[in-house]
Amino acid sequence: MRGARRAERGRALSAAAADASAPRLLARLARWAVGSEASSRSSALLRIGLALLLWTRFARDLDWAGALTPRFLALSAAFFAATTAMLVGAFSRAAALASAAVAGFLYVVWGVVRGEPGVAHHHVYLLVVASFLCALTPCGRSYSLDRWLAVRRAERAGAAPPPERGNVWGLRLLALQLSSIYLWSAYDKLAPDFLSGARLERILLWFYAGFDLAALPGFGPAVVALSLATVALELALGVGLLVPRARRHLILPGLAFHAILYPDAPRADLLGHDGPLLPRLPRSRRRPPGHRPPRGPRRRGSGAPARSRVASASAPRRDAMTRLRIAQTALLLALAALAAACGGDAPPEPEFRWEEEVVEGPEEPPPRADARGGEDLEAPRATRDALDADAEAERLERRRREALRRDEERALEQRRADAGRRPGPRPDEGARGEAIYPARDDAFCDERVAACYTARGAHVGLTEEEFGVAAGRRLERRLEAGPRSPRGVERVDGAACDRLSEVCYERDGASVARTREVFGRQAARDLAARLGARRGEPSGRGEAIYAPRRGVSCDERVAACYVADEAHLGHTRDEFGRPAALALERRLERGPRARDGVYRPVDGAVCDRLSKVCYDRLGASAAVTRAEFGREAAVRMAERVR
Amino acid sequence: MSAAALRGAAFAALALYVALSPAWHQVLGGDLELPRAWRMFASAGVGLVDARFRVREDDGRERPLDRYEALGIALPRAAPARIRRPRGAVEFWALVRELCERLPGADLRADVRVATRAGWRVVELPPHGLCAAPAAPNGGGR
Numbered sequence: 193m194r195g196a197r198r199a200e201r202g203r204a205l206s207a208a209a210a211d212a213s214a215p216r217l218l219a220r221l222a223r224w225a226v227g228s229e230a231s232s233r234s235s236a237l238l239r240i241g242l243a244l245l246l247w248t249r250f251a252r253d254l255d256w257a258g259a260l261t262p263r264f265l266a267l268s269a270a271f272f273a274a275t276t277a278m279l280v281g282a283f284s285r286a287a288a289l290a291s292a293a294v295a296g297f298l299y300v301v302w303g304v305v306r307g308e309p310g311v312a313h314h315h316v317y318l319l320v321v322a323s324f325l326c327a328l329t330p331c332g333r334s335y336s337l338d339r340w341l342a343v344r345r346a347e348r349a350g351a352a353p354p355p356e357r358g359n360v361w362g363l364r365l366l367a368l369q370l371s372s373i374y375l376w377s378a379y380d381k382l383a384p385d386f387l388s389g390a391r392l393e394r395i396l397l398w399f400y401a402g403f404d405l406a407a408l409p410g411f412g413p414a415v416v417a418l419s420l421a422t423v424a425l426e427l428a429l430g431v432g433l434l435v436p437r438a439r440r441h442l443i444l445p446g447l448a449f450h451a452i453l454y455p456d457a458p459r460a461d462l463l464g465h466d467g468p469l470l471p472r473l474p475r476s477r478r479r480p481p482g483h484r485p486p487r488g489p490r491r492r493g494s495g496a497p498a499r500s501r502v503a504s505a506s507a508p509r510r511d512a513m514t515r516l517r518i519a520q521t522a523l524l525l526a527l528a529a530l531a532a533a534c535g536g537d538a539p540p541e542p543e544f545r546w547e548e549e550v551v552e553g554p555e556e557p558p559p560r561a562d563a564r565g566g567e568d569l570e571a572p573r574a575t576r577d578a579l580d581a582d583a584e585a586e587r588l589e590r591r592r593r594e595a596l597r598r599d600e601e602r603a604l605e606q607r608r609a610d611a612g613r614r615p616g617p618r619p620d621e622g623a624r625g626e627a628i629y630p631a632r633d634d635a636f637c638d639e640r641v642a643a644c645y646t647a648r649g650a651h652v653g654l655t656e657e658e659f660g661v662a663a664g665r666r667l668e669r670r671l672e673a674g675p676r677s678p679r680g681v682e683r684v685d686g687a688a689c690d691r692l693s694e695v696c697y698e699r700d701g702a703s704v705a706r707t708r709e710v711f712g713r714q715a716a717r718d719l720a721a722r723l724g725a726r727r728g729e730p731s732g733r734g735e736a737i738y739a740p741r742r743g744v745s746c747d748e749r750v751a752a753c754y755v756a757d758e759a760h761l762g763h764t765r766d767e768f769g770r771p772a773a774l775a776l777e778r779r780l781e782r783g784p785r786a787r788d789g790v791y792r793p794v795d796g797a798v799c800d801r802l803s804k805v806c807y808d809r810l811g812a813s814a815a816v817t818r819a820e821f822g823r824e825a826a827v828r829m830a831e832r833v834r
Numbered sequence: 835m836s837a838a839a840l841r842g843a844a845f846a847a848l849a850l851y852v853a854l855s856p857a858w859h860q861v862l863g864g865d866l867e868l869p870r871a872w873r874m875f876a877s878a879g880v881g882l883v884d885a886r887f888r889v890r891e892d893d894g895r896e897r898p899l900d901r902y903e904a905l906g907i908a909l910p911r912a913a914p915a916r917i918r919r920p921r922g923a924v925e926f927w928a929l930v931r932e933l934c935e936r937l938p939g940a941d942l943r944a945d946v947r948v949a950t951r952a953g954w955r956v957v958e959l960p961p962h963g964l965c966a967a968p969a970a971p972n973g974g975g976r
Contacts, residue, residue, distance in 0.1 A: 225849070226841045304867040317870045321852070361845055369852045376856040376872035385953040391876075394949035398879030401919035402911035406884070678915040689912060709908045712917070714932070 226361040235329035243279035281336020285327045292323035325366045330358025375430035381423045389416035625728020643667045645697040649688045650681040659769040738834045745811045750803040752776045757798045759790045805829045881921040882949040890941040934965035
């Protein structure tokens with residue numbers, strides 16, 4: 193037996209030597225690249241996994257509830273149609289191509305052009321590339337509607353079912369893509385800062401700030417060892433995954449690497465930090481020209497010969513490989529399904545995403561002492577010089593704070609100007625409140641950050657009720673970012689602590705003692721000052737007149753929404769919360785002749801005496817406003833329309 | 835051109851793109867979003883200020899200062915990010931100011947290093963205490 197193996201190996205070696213000439217090598221390479229056939233099942237599993245990943249990443253961004261324009265609806269419809277077809281395997285390859293096109297559009301237009309946070313990310317790019325390459329594989333020949341229909345057609349015709357095999361050049365490209373990711377990632381790490389452990393150390397200190405990691409015994413050497421091991425493993429994966437013999441030894445270390453990384457690095461997503469460990473290419477059986485596979489009894493629905501002693505002496509080994517492949521693809525699918533089930537579309541941005549986030553509405557607390565003037569806090573020259581390398585991050589931060597300050601100043605000036613030139617709401621009337629008030633027995637709301645809480649955590653439903661749907665969504669996004677995010681809500685010893693507002697809530701309300709314990713004296717003092725504050729009016733949160741959706745106009749100044757020729761309580765509640773809807777209802781009850789009444793001047797238009805603005809079915813109307821309240825009111829209205 | 839040749843040409847083009855396009859960024863220093871570089875976590879933590887505070891006593895001896903304890907924060911992991919991981923000079927000096935306010939008259943010292951893309955860089959601080967006004971205008975103590 194051993195002698196026979198040696199002889200076989202010798203024959204293989206001599207054949208390889210004979211093949212060593214350049215044209216033959218090229219021919220072998222070409223055969224490997226575009227002339228190999230293999231089972232289509234791995235491609236099919238890949239197709240299904242990619243469709244689930246596309247849903248995980250984009251389904252929420254493209255849901256129809258948020259549709260504002262026909263173009264958005266069309267994009268959303270295209271996305272769901274393409275990815276659903278990809279998942280079930282209807283016109284599989286075309287569906288994969290269409291999915292790649294939609295995802296590519298999102299990457300370029302939303303991500304690169306519009307700069308939506310997290311969209312122009314290399315994980316999204318990889319999804320686009322992988323979906324495109326999937327379209328080049330025989331991904332519809334297994335586990336698909338296409339396959340089911342083909343088998344039915346064959347049965348009706350009395351023919352054998354079509355084989356579950358195909359040319360796997362697309363899988364070869366996917367394999368190259370995967371290796372490329374590992375190799376270029378390793379190349380990036382072959383730098384002194386990584387090899388010395390400095391980069392990994394800063395990453396760990398960043399993610400695990402608050403734990404004194406550096407004080408752990410052996411932390412320094414461990415970081416260096418981990419850095420070197422990471423580079424070695426990535427290099428090995430980059431090269432070894434292309435070599436069938438090395439592959440099986442690398443699959444488990446690779447999976448372990450990503451499995452460790454996933455919970456360790458909070459911003460890694462399902463694709464792993466380096467990219468997906470995609471189901472690897474099955475080792476195709478290279479056949480000389482003219483060779484035909486042995487004809488044996490075929491299993492239903494499969495083009496492969498049934499297992500038999502005739503098939504090959506190495507059948508057990510291939511079986512083991514098949515089991516490994518199945519386990520591997522099953523793992524990917526399980527992970528994808530888990531992520532889809534959990535709605536795990538956590539923003540996959542590893543690089544200071546919180547800095548780049550668009551600050552919306554009242555989420556951001558007023559600048560603290562350190563932000564009152566960035567210039568005031570200028571560091572000594574020695575520090576500045578040393579910090580040159582992170583000047584970009586500094587600039588970002590400073591720009592954000594300046595924008596915040598400018599916004600506040602602008603709002604203040606606007607209020608002053610408004611107060612000076614017109615009767616109506618007083619300058620401070622309706623200004624966003626600072627109060628923390630009980631909304632229910634065990635729930636409390638903070639006007640400053642427009643969010644509600646119980647002792648168990650933040651309460652999105654109540655937030656929507658009190659401050660509107662938009663506030664609820666903002667809170668939801670904060671919660672999705674996790675309790676450890678800079679704007680998260682964390683449970684600390686039976687209390688809910690909001691890092692954004694720096695307030696802790698217990699069963700009976702905001703707790704100064706607990707706030708002091710968690711956020712420090714300054715935060716506790718701030719909270720104590722706010723506890724006596726009166727609730728602000730729902731109106732006056734801003735000055736804008738805007739359209740949250742087609743046909744609806746809302747005015748921040750009076751916290752009311754209008755549709756066609758009437759004030760609309762439902763949209764008002766959605767946009768500004770229940771108190772605003774109640775206030776509007778009271779105004780409507782007082783009748784159209786009241787000082788703050790709402791009335792119809794002509795058919796198809798509605799005017800609000802409180803804001804001195806009129807609307808028709810197209811939105812705020814300068815013509816009707818001028819006719820009802822004069823030219824000055826029309827000009828002021830025009831200034832406020834966004 | 836036969837289908838096989840077409841497939842071969844397409845394969846070659848795509849393989850070249852897949853294998854070599856990251857060089858545009860990683861070797862040649864391009865900055866477009868297409869093609870992509872494969873750099874993972876390269877920016878995470880850049881700007882992080884790793885500071886170890888000390889208080890110098892009257893007799894010249896120095897003792898380490900736990901910033902969380904000094905600020906009355908019982909759970910460091912729940913502390914605001916500006917305290918746990920100050921980033922950049924502005925946040926660092928704001929933290930120093932908070933500490934100086936909390937420890938009036940203390941001679942606060944620190945070993946500070948900043949994470950940059952090229953590795954850790956030790957920050958040279960003024961030789962006198964951090965709370966001394968001239969060293970950190972408005973950023974130090976009163």
